[in-house]
Amino acid sequence: MTGATRRTEAVVSLAAVAANVRAVRAALAPGTMLWAVVKANAYGHGAVPVALAALRAGADALAVALPEEGWALRRAGIASRILVLGPILPEQAGGVVSADLEAIAFSPPVIDALGAAAQVAGRRVAVHLKVDTGMGRVGAAPQDVPALAERLGRWRSIEWAGLMTHLSDADHEDATWTGEQYRQLLRVVERLRQRGWSVPVHAANSAAALRFPGLQADGVRAGLALYGLEPWPGAPPLSPAMELTSVVTMVKPVPRGFAVGYGHTYRAPAPQQIATVAAGYADGVRRALSNRGAALVGGLRAPIVGRISMDQLTLAVPLAAPVHVGDPVVLLGRQGNEAIRAADWAEWLGTISYEVVCGISDRVPRVYRDPHEAP
Numbered sequence: 001m002t003g004a005t006r007r008t009e010a011v012v013s014l015a016a017v018a019a020n021v022r023a024v025r026a027a028l029a030p031g032t033m034l035w036a037v038v039k040a041n042a043y044g045h046g047a048v049p050v051a052l053a054a055l056r057a058g059a060d061a062l063a064v065a066l067p068e069e070g071w072a073l074r075r076a077g078i079a080s081r082i083l084v085l086g087p088i089l090p091e092q093a094g095g096v097v098s099a100d101l102e103a104i105a106f107s108p109p110v111i112d113a114l115g116a117a118a119q120v121a122g123r124r125v126a127v128h129l130k131v132d133t134g135m136g137r138v139g140a141a142p143q144d145v146p147a148l149a150e151r152l153g154r155w156r157s158i159e160w161a162g163l164m165t166h167l168s169d170a171d172h173e174d175a176t177w178t179g180e181q182y183r184q185l186l187r188v189v190e191r192l193r194q195r196g197w198s199v200p201v202h203a204a205n206s207a208a209a210l211r212f213p214g215l216q217a218d219g220v221r222a223g224l225a226l227y228g229l230e231p232w233p234g235a236p237p238l239s240p241a242m243e244l245t246s247v248v249t250m251v252k253p254v255p256r257g258f259a260v261g262y263g264h265t266y267r268a269p270a271p272q273q274i275a276t277v278a279a280g281y282a283d284g285v286r287r288a289l290s291n292r293g294a295a296l297v298g299g300l301r302a303p304i305v306g307r308i309s310m311d312q313l314t315l316a317v318p319l320a321a322p323v324h325v326g327d328p329v330v331l332l333g334r335q336g337n338e339a340i341r342a343a344d345w346a347e348w349l350g351t352i353s354y355e356v357v358c359g360i361s362d363r364v365p366r367v368y369r370d371p372h373e374a375p
């Protein structure tokens with residue numbers, strides 16, 4: 001048997017991705033490098049199609065979290081620069097070099113492993129020194145950067161391609177800490193300059209790139225904005241690229257007191273209809289949305305009632321609403337004048353929109369079309 005039979009889909013608009021790339025590009029000073037961040041399967045949107053769309057729309061290069069994610073892009077024939085943003089261990093250096101990826105480094109063993117792997121392969125590998133200016137996860141202490149730069153310089157097989165840091169609070173209302181981190185980075189740049197070294201600098205994620213043009217440096221690494229998700233509360237609108245849709249599998253009128261789902265956590269307060277939908281927590285519709293979230297059906301906003309189960313969920317709809325088996329259900333996206341955004345899920349769930357879109361599971365087919373076109 002072939003073909004999709006269960007119509008729960010993540011509909012991804014590559015036109016929206018392209019529009020967002022152009023919007024970010026328009027906010028950058030001329031000549032600023034735009035790295036399109038497509039880690040984690042392009043935040044759940046599908047790494048290869050998104051990467052191709054982003055490059056076509058004007059991104060200069062790609063960034064991923066893991067070498068494996070870079071390999072997948074290479075296997076798809078993508079020849080652009082690809083930076084692995086995550087820390088690698090020395091034993092991963094060979095896999096970076098063989099796929100012609102770029103790596104970050106902040107320790108002598110990783111620098112030496114990259115240099116040696118490239119030398120053996122008869123190639124050069126591009127390395128970005130990562131400095132920790134206050135995220136506190138990975139990166140060299142600022143005072144250690146000159147010694148690491150010297151270490152890089154010993155390897156003819158290494159091209160020193162960048163100095164980078166990552167900002168911890170660029171989406172926060174209070175910009176004080178972000179400014180502090182950036183000044184810390186500039187002090188490192190200055191120390192290197194005094195020794196005659198100059199290298200491209202990049203620090204900004206989506207929020208920093210769009211909120212603080214002064215932090216764009218030589219390049220920005222934008223993920224969230226490319227997917228049309230707002231990088232900080234109240235950001236200028238972008239075009240959300242993913243809709244999550246499903247279908248009504250049953251609809252029935254129920255009397256007052258009718259109980260729904262595991263644990264009978266919901267009882268109809270009055271006669272109404274219950275519409276059952278072919279999506280559940282195994283698809284990424286998190287169980288914590290039970291009796292809390294909503295979906296769009298028949299042009300109405302309908303609350304999710306009862307517990308979300310693995311493969312199904314239930315909506316309450318008014319008795320008079322014309323809802324039928326087979327009707328489309330929008331879990332994320334627009335229907336009529338209503339919209340449910342990843343930010344709404346994030347608020348219901350006490351998380352961030354990043355986690356919402358990354359959490360749409362592999363079971364959900366990604367379908368590439370503009371959601372506002374006829375299929």
Ligand SMILES: *Cc1c(COP(=O)(O)O)cnc(C)c1O
Nearest residue numbers: 037085166205206221222223224
């Ligand atoms: C994920 C990531 C980004 C992109 O961040 P957004 O907020 O999605 O734009 C940039 N830099 C690094 C190091 C990252 O890990």
